[in-house]
């Protein structure tokens with residue numbers, strides 16, 4: 001077999017996984033950003049100490065246990081209790097639930113960075129507390145959080161490689177199975193690296209465009 | 220004539236520290252009140268208790284006879300307070316414009332969200348208010364592009380757009396570079412001439428003397444002396460007022 005056709009075969013095999021990698025990244029990004037934003041809102045604005053404690057506990061637990069352990073609990077642990085998730089569902093859920101804790105902190109930092117006067121001025125003109133949050137505080141907090149959310153998204157893309165451990169058929173999963181059958185270790189993993197770059201660079205670019213559009217306040 | 224605003228027995232404590240120790244005063248419709256006093260005397264706290272940005276510990280605030288912040292003997296929450304706050308325009312020392320919104324949106328948003336005006340009418344109202352503060356030419360700018368004096372004038376327009384019964388100013392010029400103070404005072408003077416009811420916390424004694432009808436001198440959480448503006452400023456009776464005015468003049 002020619003070197004070129006070997007490479008074509010490898011690339012085809014890996015591309016099959018690339019779709020899953022992208023899908024898992026986007027789905028878990030959506031889940032983690034929605035969950036994190038919700039948690040941040042409650043943590044920042046609800047007055048119940050009980051809810052605060054619950055959210056803090058959630059974030060601590062998520063942050064202090066390895067991602068792989070979470071995935072194994074969701075995939076193998078739940079299965080032994082009779083709840084069988086597909087590997088892709090478990091991957092999205094696992095990365096999304098962990099990501100919720102990460103993005104919760106990012107959003108909270110965004111809200112915390114706003115001067116007290118922003119909310120006071122909103123209340124003073126007669127906006128309700130909810131309107132103050134939705135129209136005055138959230139848009140500003142989002143802008144502040146956007147760059148770190150971008151970094152998180154790229155990190156998440158890279159982290160999807162660990163879900164091959166629960167047999168989710170993404171890039172690394174295909175790479176490993178091809179290595180065991182063809183022994184083209186260097187070529188395969190180099191192609192993997194290029195593939196990740198090919199996904200993360202446009203992702204970075206998209207985030208930069210978002211930042212340019214919303215991140216900096218126009219001058 | 221019934222007072223527009225009536226404050227009785229207003230007290231505010233932070234923990235064990237009593238910052239306001241029983242404030243009483245009335246404001247007639249159209250009256251201009253200057254609130255002066257040394258730093259830490261409780262001027263800002265007093266002003267912020269009027270629209271309940273600070274919750275008074277005791278006492279009563281009534282606007283047009285309506286009790287502010289209390290309904291059926293129960294304290295109101297921020298959502299319930301919103302319509303009452305909308306009746307009072309407040310201008311802050313640090314402007315507190317919203318940087319993610321344009322100048323016009325800063326002025327229009329309350330009209331849309333609080334009074335439910337359609338976007339077009341809210342915008343027209345905003346432009347009208349911006350004209351009053353001579354800021355029409357920067358209607359589409361971001362607040363971040365403006366000088367401090369311009370920002371404060373936009374903040375005044377934002378408060379005017381509420382169509383408030385009463386305007387509250389908390390040291391509106393003390394964060395400004397000296398050369399920008401005048402443009403803000405001029406706008407406030409124009410509002411005063413329109414017959415608006417205003418309470419102004421200020422260190423601009425000459426402005427208070429010329430614009431205010433009445434001056435309240437606050438010290439240690441109490442109104443130590445009050446009287447017609449010229450009289451109190453030119454011939455204060457209380458030794459503490461005399462000392463304060465002497466110090467601020469030199």
Ligand SMILES: Nc1ncnc2c1ncn2[C@@H]1O[C@H](COP(=O)(O)OP(=O)(O)OP(=O)(O)O)[C@@H](O)[C@H]1O
Pocket residue numbers: 233238256257258259260261262263264265
């Ligand atoms: N949130 C707060 N917690 C505790 N103490 C406060 C708080 N806000 C104000 N104080 C205290 O209350 C007193 C009155 O403060 P206030 O800001 O009303 O004074 P002021 O007359 O406006 O002074 P300045 O001229 O410096 O603005 C001060 O001693 C201040 O330290």
Ligand SMILES: [Mg+2]
Pocket residue numbers: 262263264390
């Ligand atoms: Mg003050």
